[in-house]
Amino acid sequence: MNAFVTLLRREYQENRAGFLWTPIVVGAVFTLLTLVGIAAAMVKGPKAGLVIDGVPVSELIGRLGPEELAKLGGGLDVALGGLWVLVQAALYFVVLFYLLGALFDERRDRSVLFWKSLPVSDAKTVLSKAASAVFVAPLIAWAVSVAFGLVFLVVLSGYALWLGLNPVTAIWGPASPLSVLAATFAMVPLTALWSLPMVGWMLLCSAFAGQRPLLWAIGLPALTGLMLTWLGVLRVFRDGAEFYWQHVFLRLTTSILPGSWSWFDGAGFGIGFDPASTSIAASLVSAAQSLVTNPATWIGALVGAVLxxxxxxxxxxxxx
Amino acid sequence: MSVVITAENLRKQYGRKGTLALDGASFRVEAGRIVGLIGPNGAGKTTALKAILGLTDVDGRLDVLGMDPRRRRERLMEQVSFIADVAVLPRWIRVREALDYVEGVHPRFSRATCERFLARTEVKPALRVRELSKGMIAQLHLALVMAIDARLLVLDEPTLGLDILYRKQFYQALLEDYFDAEKTILVTTHQVEEIEHILTDVLFIRHGRIVLDSPMDAIGGRFAEVMVGPGEREAALALGPLSERQVFGKSVFLFDGADPARLAALGEHRQPALADLFVAMMQRPETAAGAPR
Structure with a gap:
């Protein structure tokens, strides 16, 4: 087998709890909350055969105009996106602690002497850990999000059936699971590019810290920022302090969050799930554009490579 | 006979004013030998091994299998295996996963061979390293290493903390199932008595310098031990012994290069045990050390 694949598999085996089980737990909690919500709606909400303004519930969807259908679909997509956001939030901590431990734990338990007894270069080892952080873990999280998204739609379909609605026209037609699936998938490589400085910085802290790599990773850039602000060094430049916190501190500590490149350019959270205004595809294209046209992306990528x-x-x- | 390791004037200082871990150590290791690198704590054994493995930078000339270990460690490791001590296998890994990993990254690893070695032990594929006893971890590590067709095997205190049964098995397995004329083993240990009979060569290291570099079968020709009564003690001292120790009211003298005929006059002489020779060499005044051969 390809040696690099072996390295990735080894990272996965060591970190299965974070990479696989954490997103599954988040998805399961989301599903559970959905079930609780639906159960509550079944008890208190409309019943099958209900007539609203003279229209039976089962015919409600058929009477919706295209705009209202789009709103319904958008709402469903927002729910799917919400699931994805929850998983990503959990993934942030998984990947943060994975990176901080990646070159630290092997020194602490001395297993580095075993890894180094095999014909694998240090560069390849570091690359395998970076790739696990930006591709393996996010792709697993994505697949888990997709699986639980399907579960969510199936559960909703069951509820629609119970209401006497046709799930195809009420759920699967208006919602756009394929677009959500494709857009969230496309976020993986975009985020990988943007997050290189954070990945490099966390791995460097993991490689050199004698103890507590987290303290170094967050504390050093935070203290540096406070010192610079306090000394007034940053005032020499216009918006210097703002620049430091945004482009150095946040970039080093949060850039593995998908869409974090558009926090400051007014474009919102990467993919806007605003149902009425833009399509998912359009928001994805704008997210990608704001990423690749931003010089900070490429300067950061260079810094990341050096780290x-x-x-x-x-x-x-x-x-x- | 091809040379596996050539070290010339290796020097290593920790910190700017720190101690010299290696202070001009020079030695050669030839193919098909089992070499014991023996020295007290802090003598530079581990630093020398780390340098050979490319794990630390040292000054001086160092050639391992035609390569400079300071560069391209990963290429060197295709030909060199090492066991640092029993505690370095990652505790989270399953036995099966460890085999998968080595198989995936090492072109000279034979999974079938490794599984054959493991089949003789209690080590089961689904177990995690943390679930194994210390002795079983050593068996696993040894099985992994013996399944690699490497040219040089470096062992740094490989049996530390193991009970005597595992220690015996460990060296027995190495001799019977691994070692051959194509392979070379370099081993450090404090348990000199246990490896004495398997060594072909011995290197004593003291304060970062090699103080004895000899094939085992030349030890008997050079060093001799004689037990003499109080009456002959003066005569023995006149021959300039390396050391003297008292056993049951008699003196045991250890000689380096003394005339066998004159020793015979003192009494029956025999080859000293490596451990006794080690103690004698390490307790010699510093000035007398340094000049091997």
């Missing part, structure tokens, strides 16, 4: 190389070098020298 990754530094992590590999620190790991190589750690026998001293």
């Amino acid at each position: 990754l190389a530094a992590s590999a070098e620190v790991r190589r020298r750690l026998g001293d």
